[in-house]
Amino acid sequence: MxxxxxxxxxxxxxxxxxxxxDYAETRNEFSWxxxxxxxxxxxxxxxxxxxxxxxxxxxxxxxxxxxxxxxxxxxxxxxxxxxxxxxxxxxxxxxxxxxxxxxxxxxxxxxxxxxxxxxxxxxxxxxxxxxxxxxxxxxxxxxxxxxxxxxxxxxxxxxxxxxxxxxxxxxxxxxxxxxxxxxxxxxxxxxxxxxxxxxxxxxxxxxxxxxxxxxxxxxxxxxxxxxxxxxxxxxxxxxxxxxxxxxxxxxxxxxxxxxxxxxxxxxxxxxxxxxxxxxxxxxxxxxxxxxxxxxxxxxxxxxxxxxxxxxxxxxxxxxxxxxxxxxxxxxxxxxxxxxxxxxxxxxxxxxxxxxxxxxxxxxxxxxxxxxxxxxxxxxxxxxxxxxxxxxxxxxxxxxxxxxxxxxxxxxxxxxxxxxxxxxxxxxxxxxxxxxxxxxxxxxxxxxxxxxxxxxxxDADGYFWFIGRTDDVIKSSGHLIGPFEVESALMEHPAVAEAGVIGKPDETVGEMVKAFVSLKSGYAASESLRMELLGHARKRLGAAVAPKEIDFLPTLPRTRSGKIMRRLLKARELGLPEGDTSTLEGQS
Structure with a gap:
């Protein structure tokens, strides 16, 4: 459709x-x-x-x-x-x-x-x-x-x-x-x-x-x-x-x-x-x-x-x-x-x-x-x-x-x-x-x-999530919400999940890097990586699109379902992983 x-x-x-x-009427009449x-x-x-x-x-x-x-x-x-x-x-x-x-x-x-x-x-x-x-x-x-x-x-x-x-x-x-x-x-x-x-x-x-x-x-x-x-x-x-x-x-x-x-x-x-x-x-x-x-x-x-x-x-x-x-x-x-x-x-x-x-x-x-x-x-x-x-x-x-x-x-x-x-x-x-x-x-x-x-x-009163205050990526003066980039990547038919982080870069401050897991029937390859980079660039523009994409079998998530961008970033940069007690698969 x-x-x-x-x-x-x-x-x-x-x-x-x-x-x-009736949205307005119910809100106006409601009281705890x-x-x-x-x-x-x-x-x-x-x-x-x-x-x-x-x-x-x-x-x-x-x-x-x-x-x-x-x-x-x-x-x-x-x-x-x-x-x-x-x-x-x-x-x-x-x-x-x-x-x-x-x-x-x-x-x-x-x-x-x-x-x-x-x-x-x-x-x-x-x-x-x-x-x-x-x-x-x-x-x-x-x-x-x-x-x-x-x-x-x-x-x-x-x-x-x-x-x-x-x-x-x-x-x-x-x-x-x-x-x-x-x-x-x-x-x-x-x-x-x-x-x-x-x-x-x-x-x-x-x-x-x-x-x-x-x-x-x-x-x-x-x-x-x-x-x-x-x-x-x-x-x-x-x-x-x-x-x-x-x-x-x-x-x-x-x-x-x-x-x-x-x-x-x-x-x-x-x-x-x-x-x-x-x-x-x-x-x-x-x-x-x-x-x-x-x-x-x-x-x-x-x-x-x-x-x-x-x-x-x-x-x-x-x-x-x-x-x-x-x-x-x-x-x-x-x-x-x-x-x-x-x-x-x-x-x-x-x-x-x-x-x-x-x-x-x-x-x-x-x-x-x-x-x-x-x-x-x-x-x-x-x-x-x-x-x-x-x-x-x-x-x-x-x-x-x-x-x-x-x-x-x-x-x-x-x-x-x-x-x-x-x-x-x-x-x-x-x-x-x-x-x-x-x-x-x-x-x-x-x-x-x-x-x-x-x-x-927005003007109609709908709220849109950008990211946690500590997740937002600062690149070349732009504030980039990882959710926007993740959503664009998920529009590609091969992508099941996406997680996005900011990776330190001497020139732009932080570079956008994405990690994706693929749907069944798709295999990681260099050609698919380039296809995804091009898809994101076309969808988001050069300033916001990821510059790097890595493939993972699954993304680290808490058991409540949240993608652990912090953990993706720690592993990418070789930093301490901190508390992983709520990480899915831990026991």
């Missing part, structure tokens, strides 16, 4: 009426106070994230499916009523162990039911939950658990033996390890651990949810840690208000949706939108316990009749790499909305969705620190491929610059590059970096949260 700069939406694009159809009234709340003005996500639905939707877990050997279905009982048992278990409000519980496991029960049960008990990537190695696990002052760890027997047992002595604050029995294996009697299944069976499913306040700490999410020690972003129970609002407006969730978020809860998306937001809306969530496989993913979309799919650019590019012929083996008549987050979505990927899935991919933007989606392309509105969209209701976004005195000012002129900033006040805004108040203060200028992302806003 012809490629245009805008994908226009018409009434025929909507299989159900969108939740948000009214959004909070959509939740039940607790006596005395309290608010508990897990109560809102689970127990609130039991009277009306108790027998509806909350989660369908797709395992390697068998699937498991958990209704809202069953989830309420299981999370009550877990909360009772914690109380029996002397773990209470404000204590920290970490979960280290794959996407298994026990992870979701542990997170929600912790929240009911007022205990702070922190899921970790199961592929972390012992050192990053120890770093995060030490910073987070972990008192309880929920993990599997296998992961405990591989990653925890030998370093247990370095975690003196860790009081309890609750082990999940491996499927089909007999429970092992491992010193210093407790059998989770046994304790749950002995615990009561009657539990009075701890009356937490909106500002009580609920979740602890660690940033990617691409440089220096990872930072622990503190989030509160009141964040549920943002999760509800963004589930409604950004993901367009309706009560009868079958929803699939592919993110692991070890990343903030997997918690905010893989656990909390869909439950707040009473929908059924699909959880795939297996790793990525193109055929499997298409089969899940088809067989599970997924209606709303939230995934990551990395996954989309991997599906693109597998080829459209794989997608054509399946049909997705129920799928009505596809969204993506993790890093900017290249225009080519937006169009690929329309061609391969019958639906464009809707990009959105947020951070660990924001706790929820802030800027998005939503179902009812036109898409500008390559744009992150427009601010959601309750979110005021700006482009800012600093004057000669270092003072921050809002830039009013459209298409001017600067730092993306948000006006503070949304409920899921992080309340601090754990034990790092100074770093937290530096994230704000007055009432503006400074995101560290460079962007621009």
């Amino acid at each position: 012809p490629r245009t700069s805008v994908i226009r939406k018409t009434a025929s694009d909507f299989r159900v009426a969108p939740n948000w159809v 106070e009214n959004a909070r009234r959509e939740l039940a709340g607790m006596p005395g003005g309290g608010l508990n994230m897990a109560f809102e996500a689970v127990d609130r639905h039991v009277p009306d939707k108790g027998d509806c499916i909350a989660f369908r877990f797709l395992g390697a050997d068998a699937d498991r279905v958990i209704t809202y009523r069953e989830l309420a009982a299981l999370t009550n048992r877990f909360a009772s278990l914690l109380r029996g162990l002397g773990i209470g409000k404000g204590d920290r519980l970490f979960v280290l496991s794959g996407r298994i039911p026990e992870l979701y029960v542990a997170v929600l049960g912790s929240l009911k008990n007022g205990t702070v939950a922190c899921p970790l990537f199961s592929a972390f190695g012992p050192e990053p696990i120890a770093t995060r658990m030490t910073l987070g002052e972990a008192k309880v760890l929920v993990t599997t027997e296998q992961l405990y033996r591989r990653k925890i047992e030998k370093m247990r002595g370095s975690l003196p604050g860790l009081q309890h390890v609750l082990l999940v029995q491996e499927q089909g294996a007999q429970a092992a009697d491992i010193p210093g651990t407790l059998n989770l299944a046994r304790l749950l069976a002995e615990s009561s499913d009657a539990f009075d949810v701890v009356p937490t306040r909106p500002e009580d700490m609920a979740l602890l999410h660690f940033t990617s840690g691409t440089t220096g020690t990872p930072k622990g972003a503190v989030h509160v129970h009141g964040a549920a208000i943002t999760h509800w609002a963004t589930g409604r407006y950004a993901l367009d969730l309706h009560p009868d949706d079958i929803y699939w978020c592919t993110a692991d809860p070890g990343w903030v998306t997997g918690t905010s939108y893989g656990i909390i937001a869909p439950l707040l809306h009473g929908v059924t969530s699909i959880v795939d316990e297996a790793e990525f496989d193109a055929d499997r993913w298409y089969r899940i979309l088809q067989e599970q009749k997924v209606t709303v799919w939230y995934t990551a650019p990395t996954a989309i590019r991997m599906l693109m790499k597998a080829g459209e012929e794989v997608a054509r083996k399946y049909a997705f008549p129920n799928l009505r909305f596809v969204a993506s987050v993790g890093e900017p979505l290249n225009p080519e990927a937006v169009w690929w969705g329309k061609e391969a899935l019958g639906l464009p991919i809707h990009d959105n933007w947020w951070q660990t620190e924001t706790g929820g989606i802030m800027i998005a392309n939503t179902p009812a509105f036109d898409i500008k491929p390559g744009s992150m969209g427009r601010p959601l209701p309750g979110i005021d976004a700006f482009i800012v610059a600093r004057d000669e005195q270092g003072q921050v000012r809002i830039v009013e002129e459209p298409d001017t590059e600067g730092e993306l900033a948000l006006r503070r006040g949304w409920p899921s805004m992080f309340r601090g970096y754990l034990n790092n108040e100074e770093r937290y203060r530096k994230s704000f200028a007055g009432d503006l949260y400074l995101t560290g992302d460079l962007a621009k806003r």
Whole structure:
């Protein structure tokens, strides 16, 4: 189909009426106070994230499916009523162990039911939950658990033996390890651990949810840690208000949706939108316990009749790499909305969705620190491929610059590059970096949260990602955003992924260098390298196009899907790689 700069939406694009159809009117009428009234709340003005996500639905939707877990050997279905009982048992278990409000519980496991029960049960008990990537190695696990002052760890027997047992002595604050029995294996009697299944069976499913306040700490999410020690972003129970609002407006969730978020809860998306937001809306969530496989993913979309799919650019590019012929083996008549987050979505990927899935991919933007989606392309509105969209209701976004005195000012002129900033006040805004108040203060200028992302806003109010402040390339006086170069390279039919860095150069300051991985059916060669250089030069102009291109089998990415340009640059220049604990493939 012809490629245009805008994908226009018409009434025929909507299989159900969108939740948000008038951009200005909804934003003008919206208030966080009214959004909070959509939740039940607790006596005395309290608010508990897990109560809102689970127990609130039991009277009306108790027998509806909350989660369908797709395992390697068998699937498991958990209704809202069953989830309420299981999370009550877990909360009772914690109380029996002397773990209470404000204590920290970490979960280290794959996407298994026990992870979701542990997170929600912790929240009911007022205990702070922190899921970790199961592929972390012992050192990053120890770093995060030490910073987070972990008192309880929920993990599997296998992961405990591989990653925890030998370093247990370095975690003196860790009081309890609750082990999940491996499927089909007999429970092992491992010193210093407790059998989770046994304790749950002995615990009561009657539990009075701890009356937490909106500002009580609920979740602890660690940033990617691409440089220096990872930072622990503190989030509160009141964040549920943002999760509800963004589930409604950004993901367009309706009560009868079958929803699939592919993110692991070890990343903030997997918690905010893989656990909390869909439950707040009473929908059924699909959880795939297996790793990525193109055929499997298409089969899940088809067989599970997924209606709303939230995934990551990395996954989309991997599906693109597998080829459209794989997608054509399946049909997705129920799928009505596809969204993506993790890093900017290249225009080519937006169009690929329309061609391969019958639906464009809707990009959105947020951070660990924001706790929820802030800027998005939503179902009812036109898409500008390559744009992150427009601010959601309750979110005021700006482009800012600093004057000669270092003072921050809002830039009013459209298409001017600067730092993306948000006006503070949304409920899921992080309340601090754990034990790092100074770093937290530096994230704000007055009432503006400074995101560290460079962007621009066009005349229609759409925001466009340029790059992280430390990713931008300075060449011959030009400021070059790597995302723009990467997107141009991905327009070439041979390119599956692209990563761009600035390489020091005596003449121009920094030279643009690109690293690309190829789609199946293409092989690296000097002729293809020259073809790609010419394609980029024609598309971007000589000042912006890369001067060098290297081929890589895959690009280094974090497990949250972000291409690690920092790591590409370190390897190119022979510099220390720094913290690689979140690098995909590390264990």
